Amino acid sequence: MPDASGKSTVRTLNAGVIGFGWMGRLHANGYRQLSWRYPELGASVRLAMVADAAESNREVAREQGFAKVVSDYRELLADPDIDVVSIGLPSFLHREVALATAAAGKPFWIEKPMGLSAEQSREITQAASAAGVITGVGFNYRNQPAVARARELIRAGALGRISSARVWLLADYASSPEGAYTWRFSADAGPGVISDLLSHGVDLVHYLLGRIDSLTAQSGIFIAERPLPLGEGAGQWATEVSDEVKTVENEDYAAVLARTAKGAMVTLECSRVAVGPRAEYVVEVYGSEGSLRWNFQHPMDLQVIRRGERGYALQMCAPGDGEFGRYQPGPGLQLSFDDAKTVEAKNFIQSVLTGRQLVPSAADAWQAAEVSDAIVRSNANRSWEEVPTVTGPVTYND
Ligand SMILES: NC(=O)c1ccc[n+]([C@@H]2O[C@H](COP(=O)([O-])OP(=O)(O)OC[C@H]3O[C@@H](n4cnc5c(N)ncnc54)[C@H](O)[C@@H]3O)[C@@H](O)[C@H]2O)c1
Numbered sequence: 001m002p003d004a005s006g007k008s009t010v011r012t013l014n015a016g017v018i019g020f021g022w023m024g025r026l027h028a029n030g031y032r033q034l035s036w037r038y039p040e041l042g043a044s045v046r047l048a049m050v051a052d053a054a055e056s057n058r059e060v061a062r063e064q065g066f067a068k069v070v071s072d073y074r075e076l077l078a079d080p081d082i083d084v085v086s087i088g089l090p091s092f093l094h095r096e097v098a099l100a101t102a103a104a105g106k107p108f109w110i111e112k113p114m115g116l117s118a119e120q121s122r123e124i125t126q127a128a129s130a131a132g133v134i135t136g137v138g139f140n141y142r143n144q145p146a147v148a149r150a151r152e153l154i155r156a157g158a159l160g161r162i163s164s165a166r167v168w169l170l171a172d173y174a175s176s177p178e179g180a181y182t183w184r185f186s187a188d189a190g191p192g193v194i195s196d197l198l199s200h201g202v203d204l205v206h207y208l209l210g211r212i213d214s215l216t217a218q219s220g221i222f223i224a225e226r227p228l229p230l231g232e233g234a235g236q237w238a239t240e241v242s243d244e245v246k247t248v249e250n251e252d253y254a255a256v257l258a259r260t261a262k263g264a265m266v267t268l269e270c271s272r273v274a275v276g277p278r279a280e281y282v283v284e285v286y287g288s289e290g291s292l293r294w295n296f297q298h299p300m301d302l303q304v305i306r307r308g309e310r311g312y313a314l315q316m317c318a319p320g321d322g323e324f325g326r327y328q329p330g331p332g333l334q335l336s337f338d339d340a341k342t343v344e345a346k347n348f349i350q351s352v353l354t355g356r357q358l359v360p361s362a363a364d365a366w367q368a369a370e371v372s373d374a375i376v377r378s379n380a381n382r383s384w385e386e387v388p389t390v391t392g393p394v395t396y397n398d
Contacts, residue, residue, distance in 0.1 A: 010035070013349065014048035016082040016106075017066075018073045018097055020057040023111045023138065024050070024088030026338055028064065030345025031086075037326055038346045043353055045084070045345075051076040073097055077104040084352055087111065091195065092188040095120045098362075102127040109136035109348045113199045114365035116190035118373040118388075121366035125392040128362050136348035136359035139203040139368075141281065143343040145335060146294050146302040148322030149315065150285065151208055153292060153304065160289030160307075162209060162262070167284075168269040169197040170277035174252065180229035181246045192250030194219065194372050198270040202368045203360065204283055205258075205266055206396040211367065213261045216384045217375040219254035222273050256375055300334055363392025 015031050017024045031045035050061035051073040058069045070076060077085070077100055085101050087094060087110040095115055101108045102124070114137050115121035128135045141147060153159060174184070174193075183189055184196060205212055226248055227241035256268040274280075281296035290306035303312040316332060319325030323343045327335050347359035367390045374385040 011043045011353070013043055013045050013083040013352070014081050015045050015084050015086060016049040016051065016076040016079070017047075017061075017086045017088065018051045018076060018101075019087060019089035019093075020050045020052040020061050021088060024052070024057075024086060025060070025064075026341040027086035027088055027109060027345065028066075029338055030342040031349075033342050034346055034349060037342060041346065041350060041353065043349055045349060048082060049076050049079065074100070077101060077106065082106060084109070084349070090183040091116060091190060092183060092186070095124060098124045099127050102131040102133055105131050105133060107134040107136075107348075107352045109138070109344070109359070110362075110365075111138040112203075112365060113190060113195035113369065113372070114362060115369055116188075116195060118366065118369040121362070121369035122390070125362040125366045125390070129392060134348070134351045134355070134357060134359075135362035136344065136351065137362060137365040138341075138344065139200060139207075139360040139364065140337075140340045140344050141200050141204055141296070142207050142360060143322065143340040143347075144294075144296070144299055145317040145322035145324035146299060147204065147207070147283075149302055149317065150283070150292050150294055154208055154285060154287075158289065158304075158306070159285060159287030159291060162264045162285060162287045164264055165205065165209060165266045165283065165285045167201045167205060167266065168280070168282050169201050170269070170271045170274040170280045171197060172272075172274055172276065172278055174223065174272040175275045177223050177226065178241065179226060180241045181226040181248070182229065185226060185246070185248045185250065187249035189250060191219070191372055191376050192221075192252060193270050193272040194251050194254050194375055195369075197272065198254060198256075198268060198375075199365075199368045199372060200281065201268050201270065201283075202371045203364060203396070205260070205268070206364070206367060206394075208283065208285065209260050209262065209264050209266070210397065211261045211389065212258045212266065212371050212387055213389075214384060214386050215256050215258035215371070215374055215378060217254055217256040217378040219251040219375065219379045221248055221250070222252045224248055254375055254379070256378075258371075300331075357393055357395055359395070361393055361395050363390050363394045364396055366390045366392055367394055367396075
């Protein structure tokens with residue numbers, strides 16, 4: 001985009017990606033697409049450097065055109081030319097690397113769960129705030145166009161006063177006892193499915209209905225031990241296993257009854273061992289004038305009913321619903337999981353360029369982590385728990 005003097009006004013930002021597995025590659029894919037999907041951003045993101053501990057992943061990064069590939073993330077953070085950082089590491093490394101990234105003064109887009117506890121999440125949020133850097137957290141279900149439409153309907157009062165909601169995230173990724181013991185099953189990875197999957201559901205409740213302020217919960221482990229993988233793991237789908245087994249140290253399942261600050265009752269359920277549902281992430285919201293249902297397995301369909309109508313109407317996503325129109329010209333077409341990640345890349349880069357927090361912030365992740373901690377406390381104490389309010393700049397009310 002040339003200015004009057006003929007010079008390009010497109011700003012180039014150098015991105016460093018730490019952890020080049022599933023999520024790291026999707027962050028890179030998002031950056032790659034920005035200049036043609038969102039030319040008005042006036043930014044192009046250069047794939048400057050990857051840091052990954054595994055040679056096989058470093059090789060993929062080289063093939064995908066990264067200018068430099070290293071094994072130690074500290075080398076990436078020490079490079080003054082790196083402008084923005086993506087963190088797609090196993091969750092137990094998030095605290096160390098996020099704190100180091102904030103100390104290096106670089107904005108970062110980190111995967112959820114950001115910290116493994118409210119305390120870790122507070123530390124990261126406050127370090128980023130002290131360093132004055134923009135943060136982004138991978139709560140990508142906010143970017144589903146049907147979720148954007150649901151939020152609009154709720155905010156416009158189309159459902160009346162919200163009385164209740166049901167949210168469930170049922171997956172089978174850990175349903176086989178033969179599945180490899182990866183980092184996800186260690187106590188070091190936090191409270192298992194609660195931080196891994198339910199954090200998305202908690203963020204959706206915050207985004208659609210406002211903050212959860214108290215709850216009671218029960219959780220459990222159903223596959224007590226798993227075989228160790230052979231060789232380098234490759235995310236949650238590592239398949240080759242040894243004869244040696246290891247004890248699972250965090251939750252396979254949780255059920256929660258919660259109340260929001262605005263007085264709605266919400267049930268949340270999550271499982272990583274549910275045979276059948278593959279990624280059944282559902283939100284149902286009930287109000288005095290109507291209700292709506294959304295299921296990630298049919299992500300472009302929003303079911304809506306108003307009091308007096310005989311049945312739910314299917315509202316297919318269309319241009320005008322969130323970012324749908326950027327990706328597809330009309331209803332009946334789809335946005336992919338990866339597209340929702342590209343929307344997140346755009347919101348992160350736009351936040352960096354404008355200084356305005358447009359992508360879910362570290363504080364949003366801290367608030368979600370306060371809910372996870374309350375779930376763990378409630379399960380341990382068989383109690384009803386209050387959820388503290390965080391002090392950082394949350395975006396779910398914006
Ligand atoms: N937003 C979402 O919907 C979503 C989906 C899946 C995973 N996640 C989150 O993304 C994060 C990463 O998950 P994933 O599925 O991409 O994992 P993954 O195992 O596919 O990738 C992790 C990468 O980190 C690398 N790594 C491990 N230790 C390292 C170190 N010390 N230094 C440098 N690299 C190192 C591994 O080699 C691997 O490439 C997790 O926090 C997870 O909870 C989010």
